[in-house]
Amino acid sequence: MLDKFGFATPEQVASRFFTEEVLKKPKAILECYEDIPCNPCVTSCPTGAITIGPDINKQPVLDPDKCTGCAVCVGACPGLAIMVAQIKEDRAWFKIPHEFLPHPAKNELWDAAGRDGRLIGVAKIEGVVLSPKTKTAIVTVSIEKAQLLRFATVVTKHA
Amino acid sequence: MIAKELVVIGGGPAGLCAAIAAAESGSRVLILDRSARLGGQLIKQTHKFFGSENQYAKTRGFDIAKILLSRVDTFADLIEIWVEATVVALYPDKVLTVVQDGKYIKIQAKAIVVAAGASEKFLAFENNDLPGVYGAGAVQTLMNVYGVRPADRVLMVGSGNIGLIVSYQLMQAGVKVAAIVEAAPRIGGYKVHASKIARLGVPILTSTTVLRAVGETCVKQAVTVKLDPAWKPIPGTESVHDVDAICVAVGLTPLTSLLAMAGAMTSYIPELGGYAPILTDEHESTLADVFVAGDAAGVEEASSAMVEGRLAGLCAAKRLGYPHADFDDIVSECHAQLAGLRNGPFGCKTCAGIAKMREVRDHAR
Numbered sequence: 001m002l003d004k005f006g007f008a009t010p011e012q013v014a015s016r017f018f019t020e021e022v023l024k025k026p027k028a029i030l031e032c033y034e035d036i037p038c039n040p041c042v043t044s045c046p047t048g049a050i051t052i053g054p055d056i057n058k059q060p061v062l063d064p065d066k067c068t069g070c071a072v073c074v075g076a077c078p079g080l081a082i083m084v085a086q087i088k089e090d091r092a093w094f095k096i097p098h099e100f101l102p103h104p105a106k107n108e109l110w111d112a113a114g115r116d117g118r119l120i121g122v123a124k125i126e127g128v129v130l131s132p133k134t135k136t137a138i139v140t141v142s143i144e145k146a147q148l149l150r151f152a153t154v155v156t157k158h159a
Numbered sequence: 160m161i162a163k164e165l166v167v168i169g170g171g172p173a174g175l176c177a178a179i180a181a182a183e184s185g186s187r188v189l190i191l192d193r194s195a196r197l198g199g200q201l202i203k204q205t206h207k208f209f210g211s212e213n214q215y216a217k218t219r220g221f222d223i224a225k226i227l228l229s230r231v232d233t234f235a236d237l238i239e240i241w242v243e244a245t246v247v248a249l250y251p252d253k254v255l256t257v258v259q260d261g262k263y264i265k266i267q268a269k270a271i272v273v274a275a276g277a278s279e280k281f282l283a284f285e286n287n288d289l290p291g292v293y294g295a296g297a298v299q300t301l302m303n304v305y306g307v308r309p310a311d312r313v314l315m316v317g318s319g320n321i322g323l324i325v326s327y328q329l330m331q332a333g334v335k336v337a338a339i340v341e342a343a344p345r346i347g348g349y350k351v352h353a354s355k356i357a358r359l360g361v362p363i364l365t366s367t368t369v370l371r372a373v374g375e376t377c378v379k380q381a382v383t384v385k386l387d388p389a390w391k392p393i394p395g396t397e398s399v400h401d402v403d404a405i406c407v408a409v410g411l412t413p414l415t416s417l418l419a420m421a422g423a424m425t426s427y428i429p430e431l432g433g434y435a436p437i438l439t440d441e442h443e444s445t446l447a448d449v450f451v452a453g454d455a456a457g458v459e460e461a462s463s464a465m466v467e468g469r470l471a472g473l474c475a476a477k478r479l480g481y482p483h484a485d486f487d488d489i490v491s492e493c494h495a496q497l498a499g500l501r502n503g504p505f506g507c508k509t510c511a512g513i514a515k516m517r518e519v520r521d522h523a524r
Contacts, residue, residue, distance in 0.1 A: 003345040006353030006363045034350045035503040037462070038209035040217035056211050057503030076217045078207035079351025100331055117360030134207075135219065152358040 007115040008033055013149055017085065018064050023148075026069025026086035026095070030060045032079060044076035071095040075134045085148065092148040093126065098137040103128055110154035112143055120150050122158050163189045165475050166255060166268040168246050168417065171199020172461045173453025173468035174274030175227040180472030180489075181272075182234035185481040189266070190231075190238065191257055193245040196304075197231075198224035199276060201461060203299040205331075206324055209349070210462035213496055220461065221303075227465075246275075249417040251446060270448040270475045273418055274468055277411035277432060277454035282316060285371030287407075291378030295325045295408035302332050310404030314381040315339040316369050320348035320460075322408035326356050329406075337400045340367040340383050342390060349505075370397060372405055381405050411458045418455075421446055426519045430512030431457030437520045440494075441474040442467060445523075450475045457516070459509050466496045 001009045008031065016029050030041065030050070039056040049066035050073060052058050069084045074097050084095035104110050104125040112123040120143075127140040143151050165181050167174045170192035178188045196202060204220020215223045231238055241259060248256035253271055257264045279294040281287070293309060295317070301307040313334055315326045318341035326336045339356065344366050346353045353363060366386045373380035385396035412433035415425050423444040424437040435457045442450050452471035453464035470493040473483055483489060501509050 002350050002354075004363075004365050006346055006350065006357035008354070031354070032351060036209060036349050036351070036505060037211070037500045037503055038216060039211050040207075043212055044217070055502055056499055057506070077351075078209050078217055079349065080355050081351040113358055113360065115354065115358050117358055134217075136207075155359060 002033055005116070007117075010149065013115065017149060020087055022064050023085055023087045026084045026093070027064050027067050028062055028069065028071075028073055029083050029085050030062050031081045031083070032059050032077075035059060036079075038078060040076040040078060041073045041082060044072050046070065046072060069095070071138050074138055075131055075136045080136070087145060087148065088142070090145050091142040092145045092151065093140065093142045094151060095138050095140050096153055098139045098154070099135070103130065103137045104139055104141075104154060104157070109158040110141070111156050111158050112141070112147070112151055113153055113155045114150045115152045119155070120147055123151070123154050125154070160254070160265045160267050162267050163187070163269070164479055165189070165270045165272065166191060166266060167272045167274060167472075168255075169199065169274035169276055169453070169455070170194075170197035170240070170242075171274060171276050171453060171464070172201050172223070172227070173276075173455070173464040173471070174199070174272065175231060176465045176468030177272040177274055177450075177452055177472030177475070178238050179227065179230050179234065180469045180483070181476040181481070182237040184473060184476035184483040184486075186237070186476040186479050188234075188238045190240045191244045191246055191255075192240075192242050195243055197228060197240065197242065200296075201227075203303040204324075204461070205303055205328055208462060209460070210500060211496075214462035214465055214500070216462075223461075246417060249273075249421040251422050253448060270479050271450065272468070272471045272475050273444075273449065273451045273455050274453045274471075275414040275417060275455045277413050277458050279407070280410045280412055282369070282407050282409050284369050286374070287372060289372045289374050289378050290376070291374065291404045292372055293404060293406050295321050295406055298325055298406050299328065302328060308332055308334060310334055310402070312337055312402040313404045313406050314369065314383070314400050314402045315406050315408060317341065317408035317410070318346045318348055318353065318363055318365070319408060319410060320352060321411075322406075323348040323352035323356060325406060325408060326361065327352070330356070330359060330361070336361045337402050338383070339363045340369060341365045342368040342386055344388070368392075369405060373399075378403055378405055411454060413455050413457060415455060418444060418446075418449070418451065421449065423449060424523065426516065428457070428512045428515050430508045430515065435512070435516060437516060437523065439520075442471040443474065448475070448478055457509065457512055460500070463497055463500050463509075466493050466500070469493055
């Protein structure tokens with residue numbers, strides 16, 4: 001699936017998520033499914049929660065006990081392959097990287113897409129942090145909890 | 160004839176790192192580049208780099224160019240730069256012919272680092288000479304160097320990292336990417352790059368290629384076709400895409416023409432992108448004192464080009480009598496970094512290519 005179409009299978013995605021209990025607090029979801037030579041997630045993490053090991057071609061592993069959900073890795077990952085997920089009551093909250101202009105603005109509603117690009121619903125923009133240094137905006141969005149494992153990104157402002 | 164110590168051909172990631180390493184060692188360096196601006200392909204790369212901090216990971220390509228150029232500036236007394244200076248000939252006695260400002264200039268070098276990069280491969284299909292059929296490098300140059308939007312709707316041919324990255328950049332520039340077609344049954348580039356595009360709704364069509372461009376004076380449509388496991392078009396599977404550009408990103412081949420002209424040994428090694436020079440572990444060609452680094456030595460990522468450049472610059476400077484104070488340590492660090500970058504499934508291909516190159520080299524001895 002990933003090799004042929006460019007998006008991960010639901011099983012692959014589920015393997016990178018944590019239980020609802022753990023996700024009461026924000027945790028990084030590392031969607032790096034391929035051995036490529038890369039390690040900025042490890043070197044950027046302020047709490048040492050991400051490990052790759054001596055061979056930087058290996059995939060990163062997150063220690064959810066150490067991860068604070070700060071999202072520094074979201075802006076550091078060159079593959080834009082990290083999001084932070086959290087469950088707050090009946091909503092799933094995410095911090096995602098965004099590199100298109102115009103960036104969303106707080107309180108706007110945006111159409112949300114799954115990993116295959118299909119629209120899955122409407123997400124609310126809860127906050128936007130622009131980083132002049134990385135030039136990748138970190139957008140906080142919420143969507144109904146049922147979309148926890150499907151949500152990938154926001155694509156256009158909801159008409 | 161102008162006499163120079165070390166001449167570096169090409170001011171991209173490999174050439175700049177070679178010049179910096181040689182100047183750190185104490186050598187005088189002349190960088191020759193055919194462009195108006197140094198940085199090579201780095202200045203067109205808007206994505207963050209992979210690799211480790213040693214290769215400026217998570218920094219965007221054009222920012223890496225700025226870092227390297229400011230490092231070059233600190234050696235203003237040692238590094239001389241000629242831009243819009245195209246090397247058109249290289250002779251076995253290390254004489255170069257450079258064209259600059261409409262004049263032919265001859266340079267006698269004591270040592271040379273060839274960091275000329277690579278050229279794009281192209282694809283034969285009907286009407287591929289229509290305006291609107293671009294190489295990916297041209298699209299990047301228009302968008303990211305000159306700020307010109309190359310088209311409104313593009314069909315991307317090739318799903319290697321360049322095809323994927325340029326598709327993403329086109330979308331950032333407001334251009335619609337109709338689809339990415341890939342003749343192989345699998346996506347060629349990093350899946351994280353593919354996923355960035357897939358989640359934005361762009362279909363990646365594997366086992367599919369472009370059959371022809373349609374249009375009288377410019378591209379109006381592209382016809383694609385599915386391929387069977389033997390890569391033969393399957394009749395009846397054609398589909399038509401309304402696009403005003405077709406971007407061809409089907410790989411690169413090392414620019415070895417200068418080396419071949421001077422008589423350096425090259426060999427056809429598909430894993431390295433085509434004809435590649437036969438090199439020692441110090442990146443010296445079969446011509447004494449002529450070193451090669453970056454894509455000219457075998458097509459790979461810019462991360463490894465920078466490390467190879469550093470290695471070649473250090474070794475060339477040592478040959479000229481300027482051994483770096485920490486020569487042995489830095490050289491083994493460079494080899495360790497290259498081994499690290501090439502340790503994964505993508506690096507395997509490069510390692511296989513290098514193994515073939517060494518076989519040719521050892522056989523020739």
